[in-house]
Each structure stands twice: as C-alpha cells, then as structure tokens.
Amino acid sequence: MATPAAPLSVEDLRPRLHELTLIDVRTPGEYASGHIPGALNVPLDQLDQAVATLRSVTARGPLAVVCAGGNRSATACDLLADTGVTAASVTGGTSAWAAGGHPLDRPADARAVWPMERQVRLAAGAVVLAGVLADRVLPGAKYLSAALGAGLVFSAVTDTCGMAKVLGRLPHNRRPAALPSLTATLRTLES
Numbered sequence: 001m002a003t004p005a006a007p008l009s010v011e012d013l014r015p016r017l018h019e020l021t022l023i024d025v026r027t028p029g030e031y032a033s034g035h036i037p038g039a040l041n042v043p044l045d046q047l048d049q050a051v052a053t054l055r056s057v058t059a060r061g062p063l064a065v066v067c068a069g070g071n072r073s074a075t076a077c078d079l080l081a082d083t084g085v086t087a088a089s090v091t092g093g094t095s096a097w098a099a100g101g102h103p104l105d106r107p108a109d110a111r112a113v114w115p116m117e118r119q120v121r122l123a124a125g126a127v128v129l130a131g132v133l134a135d136r137v138l139p140g141a142k143y144l145s146a147a148l149g150a151g152l153v154f155s156a157v158t159d160t161c162g163m164a165k166v167l168g169r170l171p172h173n174r175r176p177a178a179l180p181s182l183t184a185t186l187r188t189l190e191s
Contacts, residue, residue, distance in 0.1 A: 004077035005088035008064055010096045020064045021057045021189065023050075023087075024094070025076045027173040029113040034104035036066060036097050040185050044072050045168060051083045053186045058085055066090040066097075068115040075159065107179060119167050124148060 013020070017038055024031050024039040031041040042050045044067070057063055065073040065080070065087045073089040080087045090097075095115070098104055114122075131145030155161050167173060180188070 002081045002084050002086040004074075004081045005062070005086050007070075007074070007091045008088045009091050010100050010102070013064060013066075013090055013097075014102065016062075016064075020062050021060075022090075023054070023063065023065050023076075025065055025067050025072050026094070027113070027116060027168045028179055029173040030068060030115060032107055032179055033113045034094065034098065034106050036094060037103060037105045039066060039105075040188060041179065042182065042185060043168070044076055045165060046182055047076055047079055049182065050186055050189075051080070051085060053189050054080060054087070055083070055085050057189055058087070063087040064090055067093045068117065069093045069095050072116070113172055116164050116167065116173075119173075120161060120163050123163060123167060124152060 008016075013022075013036075017036075022036060022039040023042050024035050025042060025044040025047065026035075027043055028041055031039075031043075035041070042054075054063060063080075063086070065076045066089075067073040067076070070089060070091050070093045073093060077087045077089045092099075094104070127148045128145045131141050131143070131148070134141035134144070151162065155163070
C-alpha cells in the first residue's frame with residue numbers, strides 16, 4: 001500500500017507537464033470536451049484495468065491524476081494507493097486549468113459535455129421535483145424524492161456516487177470514435 005503524493009496545484013503542474021504522466025479520470029465524453037494537453041483518458045470506473053500499467057509508469061517517473069474539479073482524481077489517487085501506486089491529484093482539476101487561461105485540447109469533432117457533478121445535480125433535482133409534483137396526482141410519489149435524498153446522504157457519507165456511475169454510461173458520456181480505446185491508451189502508457 002502506498003500513500004498518495006501531495007496534491008499538485010495547476011501552478012505546480014504546468015511547469016512539470018513534460019516530466020509527469022498525466023491521467024484524466026473523467027468520462028470519455030467529458031475528456032473529449034476539453035482536456036489538459038498531454039493527459040490520457042483512463043475513466044475512474046475503468047481504473048482497476050489500468051493499475052498494472054500505471055504501476056510500471058510510476059517506475060519511470062511521477063504520475064498525476066486530474067478530473068473536472070479534484071474530487072474524482074483524489075478518489076483515484078486513494079484507489080491507486082491501495083494497490084501500491086503513488087499518484088498526485090491535481091487540485092481544482094481541468095476547471096482550474098482552464099480558469100487559469102491555459103489551453104485545452106479537444107478532438108476536432110468533440111462536443112461540449114457538462115461536468116459529471118453538474119449532470120448529477122440536474123438529474124437529482126429533476127427527480128426530486130418530479131416526485132414532489134407527481135405526489136399531487138399520485139399520493140406517495142413524494143417518497144421517490146425521499147429515496148433520492150437518502151441516496152444523496154449515503155453518497156456524501158461514503159464519498160461514492162451511484163448516480164454518477166449510471167450517468168457515466170449514457171451515450172453522451174461514452175468514448176467518442178475520435179478517442180483511442182482504453183486498450184490503446186494503456187499501450188501508449190506502456191511504450
């Protein structure tokens with residue numbers, strides 16, 4: 001078991017891009033809508049398939065992990081540490097990178113995809129609203145809203161997000177044809 005490396009700010013990351021291997025753990029759709037130059041996409045829900053490769057990468061040099069805002073990358077670093085892989089999370093993520101005026105790479109045919117946190121807020125809010133409104137016609141429908149509220153509390157306590165896992169499987173969050181497959185990304189990392 002390893003300890004995650006100290007987090008990196010965008011200011012720390014920028015001058016070190018040439019010496020780090022940077023992994024973006026957002027969904028492929030989020031990654032395609034704009035990523036830090038040089039970052040390779042290994043979605044968080046597929047991280048377990050990349051552990052052996054990432055372990056060999058850290059033998060050659062430091063590993064950094066980025067997401068939209070820093071939460072998923074911190075989770076990824078903890079998961080990697082549990083397998084003996086040391087990685088540093090980028091504080092503020094791609095959002096902080098872009099806010100700092102730094103360029104993002106995008107495939108030519110990429111379309112903008114909302115960050116997963118925003119997708120979760122929209123879905124959760126819509127379900128709560130639907131449950132409250134439906135309760136006027138179907139008594140008891142408000143319990144749908146209560147169940148979602150309980151799920152959000154569980155999500156916060158366990159620092160997991162089942163809704164994000166479900167939303168990550170929607171077509172707009174899947175890997176666009178222009179992006180390499182996870183297998184191709186792992187081959188790139190191995191070379």
